Amino acid sequence: xxxxxxxxxxxxxxxxxxxxxxxxxxxxxxxxxxxxxxxxxxxxxxxxxxxxxxxxxxxxxxxxxxxxxxxxxxxxxxxxxxxxxxxxxxxxxxxxxxxxxxxxxxxxxxxxxxxxxxxxxxxxxxxxxxxxxxxxxxxxxxxxxxxxxxxxxxxxxxxxxxxxxxxxxxxxxxxxxxxxxxxxxxxxxxxxxxxxxxxxxxxxxxxxxxxxxxxxxxxxxxxxxxxxxxxxxxxxxxxxxxxxxxxxxxxxxxxxxxxxxxxxxxxxxxxxxxxxxxxxxxxxxxxxxxxxxxxxxxxxxxxxxxxxxxxxxxxxxxxxxxxxxxxxxxxxxxxxxxxxxxxxxxxxxxxxxxxxxxxxxxxxxxxxxxxxxxxxxxxxxxxxxxxxxxxxxxxxxxxxxxxxxxxxxxxxxxxxxxxxxxxxxxxxxxxxxxxxxxxxxxxxxxxxxxxxxxxxxxxxxxxxxxxxxxxxxxxxxxxxxxxxxxxxxxxxxxxxxxxxxxxxxxxxxxxxxxxxxxxxxxxxxxxxxxxxxxxxxxxxxxxxxxxxxxxxxxxxxxxxxxxxxxxxxxxxxxxxxxxxxxxxxxxxxxxxxxxxxxxxxxxxxxxxxxxxxxxxxxxxxxxxxxxxxxxxxxxxxxxxxxxxxxxxxxxxxxxxxxxxxxxxxxxxxxxxxxxxxxxxxxxxxxxxxxxxxxxxxxxxxxxxxxxxxxx
Numbered sequence: 001x002x003x004x005x006x007x008x009x010x011x012x013x014x015x016x017x018x019x020x021x022x023x024x025x026x027x028x029x030x031x032x033x034x035x036x037x038x039x040x041x042x043x044x045x046x047x048x049x050x051x052x053x054x055x056x057x058x059x060x061x062x063x064x065x066x067x068x069x070x071x072x073x074x075x076x077x078x079x080x081x082x083x084x085x086x087x088x089x090x091x092x093x094x095x096x097x098x099x100x101x102x103x104x105x106x107x108x109x110x111x112x113x114x115x116x117x118x119x120x121x122x123x124x125x126x127x128x129x130x131x132x133x134x135x136x137x138x139x140x141x142x143x144x145x146x147x148x149x150x151x152x153x154x155x156x157x158x159x160x161x162x163x164x165x166x167x168x169x170x171x172x173x174x175x176x177x178x179x180x181x182x183x184x185x186x187x188x189x190x191x192x193x194x195x196x197x198x199x200x201x202x203x204x205x206x207x208x209x210x211x212x213x214x215x216x217x218x219x220x221x222x223x224x225x226x227x228x229x230x231x232x233x234x235x236x237x238x239x240x241x242x243x244x245x246x247x248x249x250x251x252x253x254x255x256x257x258x259x260x261x262x263x264x265x266x267x268x269x270x271x272x273x274x275x276x277x278x279x280x281x282x283x284x285x286x287x288x289x290x291x292x293x294x295x296x297x298x299x300x301x302x303x304x305x306x307x308x309x310x311x312x313x314x315x316x317x318x319x320x321x322x323x324x325x326x327x328x329x330x331x332x333x334x335x336x337x338x339x340x341x342x343x344x345x346x347x348x349x350x351x352x353x354x355x356x357x358x359x360x361x362x363x364x365x366x367x368x369x370x371x372x373x374x375x376x377x378x379x380x381x382x383x384x385x386x387x388x389x390x391x392x393x394x395x396x397x398x399x400x401x402x403x404x405x406x407x408x409x410x411x412x413x414x415x416x417x418x419x420x421x422x423x424x425x426x427x428x429x430x431x432x433x434x435x436x437x438x439x440x441x442x443x444x445x446x447x448x449x450x451x452x453x454x455x456x457x458x459x460x461x462x463x464x465x466x467x468x469x470x471x472x473x474x475x476x477x478x479x480x481x482x483x484x485x486x487x488x489x490x491x492x493x494x495x496x497x498x499x500x501x502x503x504x505x506x507x508x509x510x511x512x513x514x515x516x517x518x519x520x521x522x523x524x525x526x527x528x529x530x531x532x533x534x535x536x537x538x539x540x541x542x543x544x545x546x547x548x549x550x551x552x553x554x555x556x557x558x559x560x561x562x563x564x565x566x567x568x569x570x571x572x573x574x575x576x577x578x579x580x581x582x583x584x585x586x587x588x589x590x591x592x593x594x595x596x597x598x599x600x601x602x603x604x605x606x607x608x609x610x611x612x613x614x615x616x617x618x619x620x621x622x623x624x625x626x627x628x629x630x631x632x633x634x635x636x637x638x639x640x641x642x643x644x645x646x647x648x649x650x651x652x653x654x655x656x657x658x659x660x661x662x663x664x665x666x667x668x669x670x671x672x673x674x675x676x677x678x679x680x681x682x683x684x685x686x687x688x689x690x691x692x693x694x695x696x697x698x699x700x701x702x703x704x705x706x707x708x709x710x711x
Contacts, residue, residue: 052290054362055313056276059292061366063309064274066221066235067294068373070214070309074167075302077189077208080108081165083521085191085204090116097125098138105131112186113179113207116193119156119200121147126179131209136179144178146205151190155203166190169305170214170245176207185210185245198541210245218246221311232314240306278315288315299380364500371398372507379515388519389420392512396423399504400489404429407477407512409485410436417485429472429490432461441474442486447506448474452493462490469493473502475509479517487512532602534580535587543601544658547611550599551656558620560610561648561665562590562627565677567606574641579606581640589630594623609662617651617682624649624680644678651682 084090089100094116101114105127113136114127123141130136146152155166168188177183187208195201218235225233237246274294291312298304375395382388389407396405405423410416414436422428433439440459441448450472453462462472470490477485487509491497530542538546551557564570564586571579583606590600590608599611612620624647635642648669650661668683675681 052278052315056278056290056292058362058365059290059311059313060274060276060294061292061369062221062225063292063294063311065369065373066217066311067296067307067309068376069217070237070307071296071299071302071304072376073213073217074187074208074304075299077187077206077213078165078167078302080104081189081191081204081206082163084114084206085193090193090204091195091201094125098128101125101127102129105129110209110212111206112184112209113176115141115146115175115205115207117146117152117203117205119202121145121149121152124202130180131212134180134182137181140178141175144175146175146203149175151188151205152203155190155192156200158200160192167302169239170210173207187213196539196541214246218309225311230313230317232317234312236310236312238308238310240308245307289313290315368500368503371395371504372511375508375511379511382515382519385420385516385519388512388515392508393421393423395508396421396487396489396505397425399501399508400426402426403489403491403495405487405489406431407485407487407509408433408439409477409516410442410483414483420485423489429470429488430465430467431486431488432465433486436483439474439486441476441488442483445476445478445483447476447502448472449497449502450474451496454493465490471495471497473497473505475502475505477509477513479513484513484516535584535602537587537591537608538599538601540601540603543599543603543609546599547601547609548658550611550613551654551658551661553654555614555654556616556651557654557656557661558612558615558617558649558651559661559665560612560620560624561603561650561662561669562586562608562610562624563646563669563673564606565644565646565673567643570641570643578640582643585634585640586631586643586645589627589634593627593630598623609665617649620649620651621680621682628678628680646672646677647680648672649680649682 084100084104087100089096092100097116101116105111105114106129109131111127112130115123116125117123123144123146126136126138126141128136128138151166151168160166166189170185170187172183173186173188176186187210188205189208190203190205192200193202193204214237218237222233222235235246236244239245276290276292279289279291289312291310293308293310295308296304296306375391378391378395379388382391392407396407400423402425403423404426405421406419406428407421408417408431409420411418416435417431417433417439419428431439433442436442438461440461448459450458450462452458453465453470453472459472459474462470470493472488472490474489475487476483477487487505489497489505530538532539564582567579567582570582583602586608587600587602590610594600594610595612595615597613598615599613601609603609610623612623615623627647628645631643631645646669648665648667648671650664650668652661652664664683668681672679672681
């Protein structure tokens with residue numbers, strides 16, 4: 001997406017003060033060189049203090065924004081390692097796992113090393129190159145054990161809960177040096193890889209380049225401040241115990257210990273606060289400074305490293321305007337004696353106007369940063385696309401007030417737009433583009449501003465609206481290099497959308513598209529982890545987790561154990577493809593027939609389990625008989641050979657042990673198998689499984705003894 005250039009906050013005060021001093025000199029030459037001793041010095045003192053306070057607040061706000069960026073980036077790395085560990089490819093053969101690690105490394109760019117180890121601590125796979133293209137000594141890694149490392153032992157101990165990752169503060173890791181041949185400051189993130197049995201099968205560890213994450217963020221902050229006309233600027237990133245992490249005191253390749261900054265600001269940083277202090281020349285190496293500081297507060301479940309960011313500016317550079325005026329007042333006061341009050345007051349008012357302009361610029365910048373910080377926190381707190389849309393609607397209403405606005409998202413086919421957000425209270429502008437191809441901003445991938453819909457080069461979809469001629473801003477929403485939608489705002493004809501408003505709208509579009517993409521990726525990963533790849537039903541682990549939670553509550557419940565008849569014969573006669581098709585058809589029939597409150601899962605092979613809460617045994621039997629009937633109808637279509645199924649049903653009152661009631665249903669299933677198959681058999685209560693009742697196609701009931709385990 002192309003962005004409108006927004007001017008950084010600059011310091012225009014110096015130019016105004018120089019003009020002011022020239023005006024003062026000419027005036028004094030004409031009227032007799034009147035001194036401004038009292039009024040001039042009062043103005044100097046007041047403006048100097050005001051500028052220092054505003055500069056300190058500005059530096060503190062910049063420090064807050066910088067540490068928030070670092071926290072957000074490292075939270076994403078904290079989540080990345082969980083996503084990679086959840087990927088089913090993490091359990092494949094070592095060569096495939098290494099290929100997957102290389103894909104991640106090259107896609108993200110800031111990982112120096114990825115290592116996958118087995119439960120014994122042996123490295124079985126790794127990335128073969130770093131994010132910046134350097135080769136990794138994979139052979140040396142595969143002969144190395146990490147069993148004695150602190151991070152491996154802690155992760156294998158099982159102290160991590162699901163959804164948590166192990167992470168470590170910045171350090172020089174010897175394993176990274178072995179892999180790359182060079183020492184580098186790094187951040188480690190580790191997550192367990194769980195096998196199908198729910199146990200830890202492997203360990204996935206990522207080493208993140210400190211320089212390509214934290215270093216680049218702080219370099220961008222410094223450059224932005226310098227581009228804004230701020231001189232005498234310096235930045236520091238501190239660890240929780242006061243170590244200077246960035247810039248490194250020693251840029252050589254040696255692993256010399258990091259230096260300490262001392263006690264300056266450390267107490268406040270440990271308290272997790274944001275503010276600024278003024279430091280005298282004797283405590284700041286010879287030059288007085290204003291230091292804005294802020295420390296990490298973490299994000300969601302990621303508590304962060306309790307780092308702090310310091311942004312400092314020389315006091316002389318921060319108050320250059322007031323100092324210039326002070327020097328001039330001193331010179332004039334030494335040579336002038338007559339006092340002309342009205343001239344002093346005029347100068348004071350002019351200087352005050354200049355100062356207020358500076359204050360207003362600082363206020364707008366702080367307001368913009370506060371808006372973006374609130375938007376980021378609100379989007380991070382959203383757990384679904386609907387919640388994200390609600391946040392975007394609120395942000396849009398704040399950014400454009402009573403101006404109509406909307407967000408249109410493209411569907412997966414990129415053939416249709418769907419309206420997901422409407423700005424209140426003005427409502428939607430009613431974009432006439434029905435498809436992404438009809439949207440000029442979507443096609444160009446750039447922010448477009450139209451002051452008048454009737455202009456020759458304006459978007460044609462802006463014409464002919466019920467409200468008449470209008471102005472508009474259209475901002476494409478991009479995620480991972482792919483167009484996802486458009487944010488559309490319209491106003492009255494000739495309405496000018498200032499750069500601040502456009503900047504806020506671009507921020508909303510960018511952050512919203514990123515959050516939506518992250519939610520969809522997390523949803524897809526969660527779905528892959530919980531469902532069976534062939535049938536789309538819950539896998540055994542997910543089924544057991546949900547069933548145990550349900551069965552722990554009071555109330556009636558029925559459990560059906562289902563099995564396809566002669567499934568091995570079907571595979572042998574018609575091939576495994578026919579067997580897979582039979583499993584998918586049976587799974588679809590189960591899903592279509594059971595109630596919305598029931599839980600259905602594949603238990604293993606051709607076995608399926610259905611949990612029917614608040615269902616008496618007669619209801620469960622009726623449901624399973626309907627499944628048999630629908631399965632017969634599905635086979636008549638000719639899509640696969642005829643296949644039948646047998647069912648065992650058990651009933652009990654919660655709380656009930658899952659294994660016990662499933663065993664009872666399994667016993668009833670064996671009775672169904674031995675008495676002819678293609679039928680539903682009901683077991684006794686969970687405490688009495690010695691009697692089973694068979695339900696035939698005509699729903700007649702008969703007793704039978706418990707069968708032996710032969711089929």
